[in-house]
Amino acid sequence: MAEVKIKNLSKRFNLDSPLAVDGVNLDIADGEFLVLLGPSGCGKTTTLRCIAGLETQTEGEIYIGDQLVNGLPAGERDIAFVFQFYALYPHLSAYDNVAFPLRAQNLQKDEVDQRVQQVAKLLRIEKILKRRPTGLPSGEQQRIALGRAIIRRPQVFLMDEPLTNLDAALRTDMRVELKHLQADMATTMIYVTHDQTEALSMAHRIAIMNLGVLQQVGTPLEVYNHPATLFVAGFIGTPPMNLINCHLNGSNSLSDESGAFTISISEIQNLKSKIQNPNAPLMFGVRSEDISVDTAEGAGEVRGEVIVREPLGDETIYEVEIGQNIIRVKTEPTLILNTGDNVGLNFAHDRIHIFDAESQKAIKF
Numbered sequence: 001m002a003e004v005k006i007k008n009l010s011k012r013f014n015l016d017s018p019l020a021v022d023g024v025n026l027d028i029a030d031g032e033f034l035v036l037l038g039p040s041g042c043g044k045t046t047t048l049r050c051i052a053g054l055e056t057q058t059e060g061e062i063y064i065g066d067q068l069v070n071g072l073p074a075g076e077r078d079i080a081f082v083f084q085f086y087a088l089y090p091h092l093s094a095y096d097n098v099a100f101p102l103r104a105q106n107l108q109k110d111e112v113d114q115r116v117q118q119v120a121k122l123l124r125i126e127k128i129l130k131r132r133p134t135g136l137p138s139g140e141q142q143r144i145a146l147g148r149a150i151i152r153r154p155q156v157f158l159m160d161e162p163l164t165n166l167d168a169a170l171r172t173d174m175r176v177e178l179k180h181l182q183a184d185m186a187t188t189m190i191y192v193t194h195d196q197t198e199a200l201s202m203a204h205r206i207a208i209m210n211l212g213v214l215q216q217v218g219t220p221l222e223v224y225n226h227p228a229t230l231f232v233a234g235f236i237g238t239p240p241m242n243l244i245n246c247h248l249n250g251s252n253s254l255s256d257e258s259g260a261f262t263i264s265i266s267e268i269q270n271l272k273s274k275i276q277n278p279n280a281p282l283m284f285g286v287r288s289e290d291i292s293v294d295t296a297e298g299a300g301e302v303r304g305e306v307i308v309r310e311p312l313g314d315e316t317i318y319e320v321e322i323g324q325n326i327i328r329v330k331t332e333p334t335l336i337l338n339t340g341d342n343v344g345l346n347f348a349h350d351r352i353h354i355f356d357a358e359s360q361k362a363i364k365f
């Protein structure tokens with residue numbers, strides 16, 4: 001087990017291409033389950049491959065435990081890597097696939113057997129140990145690949161979208177299993193995914209990247225409740241946070257360009273004190289569950305027209321048009337509105353977000 005420290009990590013593949021990883025700093029605690037999350041091409045795999053020693057960084061230092069591992073070959077970093085496309089040896093049985101890394105260490109046959117059985121039990125693959133991977137369901141193949149990775153008891157697990165090729169139901173099961181496995185083994189885990197549900201449900205902390213830049217690191221609730229940047233606000237949460245271009249106006253409220261969306265902010269003086277330019281472009285953010293609908297005539301902080309109803313069973317999402325803006329509202333499934341209805345919306349003021357539209361950063365007020 002070990003902590004992992006990443007200092008100012010950058011990677012450029014070609015002289016004329018942008019940085020794939022841009023100055024990432026990240027400290028991962030011993031035994032922590034850290035998820036690296038972000039859209040396709042944001043630099044997750046590259047970061048992980050640099051940690052593994054499969055890619056040489058352009059700049060920066062990587063420490064595993066107390067050891068600076070820059071220049072240390074992958075095989076000497078005491079890590080185990082699981083990829084999206086797990087490469088099992090097709091001609092070997094599941095047993096021999098799992099035992100493979102131990103055989104290379106010249107351990108006694110008894111000890112190898114004991115360790116294989118232990119891992120097989122943990123991953124529930126005891127019954128298929130004699131089978132060859134070809135022809136086994138993908139979930140079982142993936143378990144064998146995990147078995148091969150964990151049997152060495154490395155200091156750090158690195159996993160790159162290991163559940164992507166599984167069907168939805170199996171993925172949900174494996175998520176829970178992996179989480180338990182990591183907790184039982186207490187081995188530091190760096191886990192890459194572009195799936196926010198996976199990240200929110202598995203991670204101790206999530207590190208969110210965009211365009212090679214680390215946006216925010218925090219617990220699932222921290223990044224959900226207090227997104228540090230517009231990117232994080234729009235990326236985490238389903239549906240994504242409602243974001244409306246606006247600015248301060250003379251009457252102590254925020255308005256969009258047309259004035260159709262205007263909302264009074266009780267802590268406006270506080271907000272003003274944090275904004276240098278009173279005309280600065282801002283972004284107002286609110287999650288769909290932090291808005292309530294008021295159907296009484298003339299009620300609500302803002303009023304708009306229902307344009308879409310999306311019933312999801314346990315809740316209904318309505319799209320409400322206010323001037324040029326569309327706001328998504330999550331409601332109880334028992335609230336039935338029709339398209340064309342004119343409704344009022346109220347906002348949970350302790351849960352609204354204001355961002356500086358230029359720096360893209362959240363303004364704390």
Ligand SMILES: Nc1ncnc2c1ncn2[C@@H]1O[C@H](COP(=O)(O)OP(=O)(O)OP(=O)(O)O)[C@@H](O)[C@H]1O
Pocket residue numbers: 013014020038039040041042043044045046047194
């Ligand atoms: N071997 C390579 N040579 C050149 N460019 C590369 C190479 N590998 C990755 N890149 C580029 O680096 C950037 C980051 O890629 P990376 O694979 O790390 O993203 P990712 O976050 O893992 O994306 P995905 O979710 O699609 O797997 C991309 O612009 C990609 O095109």
Ligand SMILES: [Mg+2]
Pocket residue numbers: 044045046160
């Ligand atoms: Mg990738």
